Amino acid sequence: MPDPRDESRYGTGHDDGLEPLTPLDPSQTGSVDALVRAMAQTAFGGRRLGEAADVLETMVRDPGCFRVVTISGAMTVAKQGLLLCEMIERGWVQAIVTTGALMTHGLSEGAGKLHFKHRSSMRDEDLYARGYNRVYDTIELEKNLDDVELILGRALEDVDDDTVLSSRLLCEILGRDLERHVEGRAILKSALAREVPIYVPAFTDSELGLDFAIHNALRGEAGRPPLRFDPFLDLDHFANRVRQSERMGIFTIGGGVPRNWAQQVGPYLEIQRVRVGRPEPVRRYRYAVRICPEPEHWGGLSGCSYSEGVSWGKFVPEEEGGRFAEVFADATIAWPLVVRAVMERIDGTSDADTPR
Numbered sequence: 443m444p445d446p447r448d449e450s451r452y453g454t455g456h457d458d459g460l461e462p463l464t465p466l467d468p469s470q471t472g473s474v475d476a477l478v479r480a481m482a483q484t485a486f487g488g489r490r491l492g493e494a495a496d497v498l499e500t501m502v503r504d505p506g507c508f509r510v511v512t513i514s515g516a517m518t519v520a521k522q523g524l525l526l527c528e529m530i531e532r533g534w535v536q537a538i539v540t541t542g543a544l545m546t547h548g549l550s551e552g553a554g555k556l557h558f559k560h561r562s563s564m565r566d567e568d569l570y571a572r573g574y575n576r577v578y579d580t581i582e583l584e585k586n587l588d589d590v591e592l593i594l595g596r597a598l599e600d601v602d603d604d605t606v607l608s609s610r611l612l613c614e615i616l617g618r619d620l621e622r623h624v625e626g627r628a629i630l631k632s633a634l635a636r637e638v639p640i641y642v643p644a645f646t647d648s649e650l651g652l653d654f655a656i657h658n659a660l661r662g663e664a665g666r667p668p669l670r671f672d673p674f675l676d677l678d679h680f681a682n683r684v685r686q687s688e689r690m691g692i693f694t695i696g697g698g699v700p701r702n703w704a705q706q707v708g709p710y711l712e713i714q715r716v717r718v719g720r721p722e723p724v725r726r727y728r729y730a731v732r733i734c735p736e737p738e739h740w741g742g743l744s745g746c747s748y749s750e751g752v753s754w755g756k757f758v759p760e761e762e763g764g765r766f767a768e769v770f771a772d773a774t775i776a777w778p779l780v781v782r783a784v785m786e787r788i789d790g791t792s793d794a795d796t797p798r
Contacts, residue, residue, distance in 0.1 A: 475792035478783035487769065491776050494731045494767040495783045501691035501729040502534045502784065508687030512539040514698030518548035519557055519577045520774050523629050525781050529693075530632040532788070537683060538633060538640045539700040542648020545613065545630070545640070546590060547582060549650070552620055552628025553593060555586040591653040593619060598657055603667050608675035609642035612654070639683070641676045643703040681707055684725050691729035695773045697736065705756045712755055726758045733769045733776045 455462065464483040471477040475495075482492020501507055511529065529535050551557065558574075558581040569576055573584035597619035601607075617634030624631075633640050645651045658668035684690065684707050694701050708725050715722040730748050738747045748766040751757045758764035769776050786792040 472793045473786055473791070474779060475783040475786035476794040478779055479794045487771055490767060490769045491771065491779060494733065494769050494776070495780045497729055497731050497765050497767045498693060498780060499784045499787055500765060501693070501731070502532075502788070504689060504691070504729070506687075507689045507691045507729065508536050508684065509534060509691045509693065510537045510539060510704050511535050512692065512694045512700040512704045513544055514541050514696035514700050515773065516543065516547065516577045516580070517695060517773065518544050518551055518629070519580050519582060521551075521557070522774060522777060523548050523551055524627060525777055526629050527627045527632040528781065528785070530629070530636050530638050532785075533636070535638055537680065537704075538638060539680075539704040540640065540642060541698065541700060542609075542642045542645050542650045545642060546587070546649040548629045549590050549593065549616060549620075550582065550586040552626075552630060553589065553624055554626070555583070555589060557582055587649055590649065591656060594650065594653045595657050595660070598669065601669060603669070606670045606672050606675065608672055608679070609645045610639045610676050610679060612645075613640040613642070639679065641680055641703070643673065643676065644699045645671070645673065677710070680704075681710060684711070685723055687725070690725060690727045692727045692731070694730070694732040694734070695777060696734050701732075705751060708756050709754060726764075727756060728758045728764055730757060730764075730766045731769075731780075732767075733771060733773045733780070735770055735772055737770065
């Protein structure tokens with residue numbers, strides 16, 4: 443009978459190659475990167491956030507990686523737009539997939555319009571009467587949206603009648619209009635300057651989409667034909683960019699249509715290869731980071747967990763070199779920390795290896 447006090451029968455953790463954790467000491471974290479690295483050695487959401495920074499760093503340091511950022515949710519209303527500008531301007535992003543609403547509010551902000559804190563004592567009925575559109579705890583003025591329509595109309599005024607537009611082309615046109623008329627940073631301007639395409643798969647599901655419809659209605663009143671819009675131009679353009687890239691990475695805020703639209707490109711090429719007989723390459727995302735508070739069983743991920751996505755041919759399995767990190771947190775908390783930490787690593791300004 444074995445001796446119950448014989449501790450040699452238990453594993454030590456080290457025996458099985460397990461990595462020991464380290465208490466987080468705030469006195470030893472003099473930079474954001476140092477804090478995030480320390481969080482990676484803890485547990486729960488802190489560890490996930492630290493691991494997300496590690497994957498993003500690997501992704502952006504890989505010169506042969508085609509990096510896609512997908513964003514849903516009201517991130518521009520939430521004043522996170524300059525995070526995306528920074529990622530674009532640093533060359534961390536080669537394509538953006540997002541919502542029309544996010545681009546609408548970002549265009550409002552980029553044109554110098556203001557968003558305001560919501561005051562909870564104001565009733566929603568009164569907000570409507572005052573032209574205050576509430577997004578959770580923040581206000582977008584109806585006047586801002588009226589101005590966005592005017593900006594769109596101005597940008598499209600000289601577009602030839604026979605032009606066929608897509609969301610990518612429309613974002614480029616708006617970026618050029620902002621470049622001519624507005625000072626300061628804006629997502630559309632940063633993307634235009636770095637030749638980063640912006641795709642909005644569900645374009646009509648937004649104020650900007652409605653504004654485009656209004657513009658065509660006004661063209662009709664003036665006796666001009668409506669501008670045509672073909673969303674499949676976006677799909678083909680994105681697929682062509684992916685065909686040219688041996689390795690791919692995806693950085694996702696939220697879920698929604700943008701996430702799944704970007705992730706389905708691998709299956710899209712595979713379907714063409716198998717069903718159409720075209721010599722399409724095999725393309726999977728090797729690196730992936732997602733920041734979203736929703737667990738997969740709520741159905742809000744719009745594209746499944748990364749491990750599940752392997753079964754759809756969207757991601758490289760971890761056994762073959764895939765690196766994934768999923769952070770279940772509010773993006774307005776986690777996204778700035780991850781980006782700032784990686785900025786410090788790339789710039790060499792972190793004190794993570796220098797104890798205070």
